[in-house]
Amino acid sequence: MSDHPTRTRSANDSHGLNQDLACFHSWRLLIATLATPLAWFAQMFIGEVLTAQACSLSDARHPGATPAWVMPSMMVLSVACFVAGIAGVVVAWRTVIFTRTRREQALGERARRVTELEWFLARVSALSSAMFMFGLVSTDLAVLVVSPCGRW
Template structure:
């Protein structure tokens, strides 16, 4: 998880923590909106029920997979925060202070981003479970 010096979080883990949850939310929204639009509003004519029977199971499956991906990104972000904590307390392990501060900043931004988009994924999953996709929102 760290580089050879043991004092930094590897950049690939920062990137996973920063982008996994937002990308999962984006994928979920793109797939859900596209499927709902094509099966509930063909040719701009609204239907009461979807054309295909498998739309709701597909939306639930996509929601679960995206929620798992977002949770993984958030878990990596929390793990990075724990890894960077000794640097924050002043144990810099021989690195320049500016590098340790940059790592800390990026890890904190990644944790905030993951937390925000994990909340968005959960809210979107609740909406998928409660609201019929073939009704006006």
């Protein structure tokens, strides 16, 4: 038998409940912490590469027409990164709720310390996801408003 965090325990097994509370859910916290920032980074990095490739055909003295594939590919990239960012925000929020519930149930010293740490990290990931989601929305609006090869 393993102490995997998703294993179910009987309601009468208080030692098992306390032991289950001492498990740290690292994958959930990792996804909650990194999904939205990585979506923003991917949007910025891939978007800059696409724009640089499309705009390398023209310069300031001889502006060229934007290739037809630039705007659709930027829109697809923006939507994909926005969906990934929303998924990161949802996982972060659900992790905050999950850890808050676990924090209230912690009985032992070790279980209380683990749940306090997990609760703190969940709140940090929720704040980080919210900030990067703001960056994603701002970048999406810039993609819609600003011409990729125009003068800024």
